[in-house]
Amino acid sequence: MLILKQTQVQFDGINASPFCAKLELFLTYFKIPFKIEAALPMHGPHKKIPFVEYQGETLGDSELILQRLIKDYKIEQGLTDMQISQGIAWQAMLEQHLYWIMVYNRWVPEQSWKILENAFFSQLRQPLRAIIARQSRKLAKKNLYAQGIGRFNLEQLLELAEQDLKALNVHLADNAFICGEVFSHFDLFAYALIKNINSCEINTPLSELSRQFKELCRYQQRVEAQLAPGCE
Numbered sequence: 001m002l003i004l005k006q007t008q009v010q011f012d013g014i015n016a017s018p019f020c021a022k023l024e025l026f027l028t029y030f031k032i033p034f035k036i037e038a039a040l041p042m043h044g045p046h047k048k049i050p051f052v053e054y055q056g057e058t059l060g061d062s063e064l065i066l067q068r069l070i071k072d073y074k075i076e077q078g079l080t081d082m083q084i085s086q087g088i089a090w091q092a093m094l095e096q097h098l099y100w101i102m103v104y105n106r107w108v109p110e111q112s113w114k115i116l117e118n119a120f121f122s123q124l125r126q127p128l129r130a131i132i133a134r135q136s137r138k139l140a141k142k143n144l145y146a147q148g149i150g151r152f153n154l155e156q157l158l159e160l161a162e163q164d165l166k167a168l169n170v171h172l173a174d175n176a177f178i179c180g181e182v183f184s185h186f187d188l189f190a191y192a193l194i195k196n197i198n199s200c201e202i203n204t205p206l207s208e209l210s211r212q213f214k215e216l217c218r219y220q221q222r223v224e225a226q227l228a229p230g231c232e
């Protein structure tokens with residue numbers, strides 16, 4: 001059986017990592033048997049979570065894993081080549097841009113950091129908790145700087161995030177899902193990201209902005225209806 005290695009921290013009932021949530025939702029939706037084990041990024045082949053133990057191999061990267069499973073399980077989603085290209089473009093924006101703005105909003109502003117620190121490190125005892133939390137925050141800021149997003153201030157980032165959110169909001173006003181009227185695996189990261197950003201359990205400046213986009217809230221509900229057992 002496939003073993004999904006990921007964080008067990010959740011916000012509003014969804015994995016706090018949208019990449020972990022995407023894979024978990026995929027496995028559940030396509031009824032691929034799996035079990036979850038807690039893991040840290042440093043244990044994964046790319047030093048990131050999620051990763052999986054599958055057919056005697058350790059595989060990293062949610063997208064590579066998902067594509068392997070689509071092939072192995074011969075999953076057909078009825079997408080045209082055009083829909084697939086649109087899905088890939090949206091995915092790049094969400095996974096490589098908006099996701100990082102969310103990461104910044106969680107790890108950098110003091111108020112959100114306090115909530116995140118408590119969610120991720122409260123099971124550790126002091127003084128270990130303070131040391132690990134400080135090191136992890138330092139690493140997150142370093143990664144944000146290397147990625148590029150960490151070079152902006154919060155005000156500039158919210159301006160950039162607004163463009164992404166507006167674009168997605170416009171798209172979803174006319175399309176039920178990322179690839180038009182067909183619900184597909186491309187919706188899983190989009191949904192997991194929006195739900196994480198909008199979470200009431202970790203309110204960030206980005207959450208306040210995102211909640212103003214009403215089509216995104218409606219989209220969240222549409223995806224939840226698809227994911228409800230018996231709806232696939």
Ligand SMILES: N[C@@H](CCC(=O)N[C@@H](CS)C(=O)NCC(=O)O)C(=O)O
Nearest residue numbers: 017018019041048049050061062063
């Ligand atoms: N491209 C990877 C991205 C995974 C990723 O960024 N995971 C984050 C958690 S949401 C992580 O492990 N971060 C730890 C780090 O970068 O040190 C995927 O699709 O799996």
